[in-house]
Amino acid sequence: MNWISNYVRPKINSLFSRREVPENLWTKCDNCGQMLFHRELSNNLNVCTNCNHHMPITPRDRFTALFDGGIFTEVAVPRPIDDPLKFRDQKKYPDRLKAAQKQTGEQEAMLVAEGEMGRTPIVAAAQDFSFMAGSMGMYVGNAIIAAAERAVELKRPLILFSAAGGARMQEGILSLMQMPRTTVAVQMLKEAGLPYIVVLTHPTTGGVTASYAMLGDVHIAEPNALICFAGPRVIEQTIRETLPEGFQRAEYLLDHGMLDRVTSRTEMRDELITITRMLMQQPPPVIADLPAPAEIESGAEVADLDPPSEPEKA
Missing domain, CATH: 3.90.226.10 (2-enoyl-CoA Hydratase; Chain A, domain 1)
Known part of the structure; x- marks a missing residue:
């Protein structure tokens, strides 16, 4: 029995062999053939980021x-x-x-x-x-x-x-x-x-x-x-x-x-x-989920918000 060929080499190969990539990580666009990462495609609502094809x-x-x-x-x-x-x-x-x-x-x-x-x-x-x-x-x-x-x-x-x-x-x-x-x-x-x-x-x-x-x-x-x-x-x-x-x-x-x-x-x-x-x-x-600004009723508040401009020089 050759223990190097039958035991050592398979053990080394198992340690350094590439892991198999799951098939569902990538999707091929039916229109342009581009390979799309599943998370990127999902975030884009199943629309191809390369050609805008709607899947x-x-x-x-x-x-x-x-x-x-x-x-x-x-x-x-x-x-x-x-x-x-x-x-x-x-x-x-x-x-x-x-x-x-x-x-x-x-x-x-x-x-x-x-x-x-x-x-x-x-x-x-x-x-x-x-x-x-x-x-x-x-x-x-x-x-x-x-x-x-x-x-x-x-x-x-x-x-x-x-x-x-x-x-x-x-x-x-x-x-x-x-x-x-x-x-x-x-x-x-x-x-x-x-x-x-x-x-x-x-x-x-x-x-x-x-x-x-x-x-x-x-x-x-x-x-x-x-x-x-x-x-x-x-x-x-x-x-x-x-x-x-x-x-x-x-x-x-x-x-x-x-x-x-x-x-x-x-x-x-x-x-x-x-x-x-x-x-x-x-x-x-309303763009963005923010509360609407409070309405200004009194003229005093308007004056506080908008100070008078300096008079123009002659």
């Missing part, structure tokens, strides 16, 4: 950045029947739901919360594209109705972040019925005189675009977000023509009057605060 972000992370101090309260959403049509393709529908719940840690494709944004009380709802492509099922319809009812009850504006591949095929006609249901919910806000602001993120397609995603008082989109009913590939195959560059992207829709703003995610909170307070007829937000 997916979960509703919880979005709400943490949106609400003051990252504090919000979830709004309860009625739970529908899990598998009303007993649907099965390659997998049973309940199995797909369980897999999506395990992957995302969420119960469904939409999260509803309430809290303050820049000292402005709001109700917010956000879709999670990683949960079965954010598809619109009965739960999503119930979530939007619950958000609208809570906003009307508290007299607060509703801000909705859309991200969906369309209706959920596993629920068939019951999924399509959510389009008129959510339209009624939006009408409740309009009758109550409350603002409804929609932030369209990548991608927002199908029946979601054909219903609550395009019924807002103000429509804002993240840069380069795909917003459409039928996708560009389907349209090209149908009309057999090449579509313009950037067709159905946020900037294209802004140029053609479909959107009001295209705003980066890192600037979205300030933009929403300004627009929300304007629509609620509230004074502009």
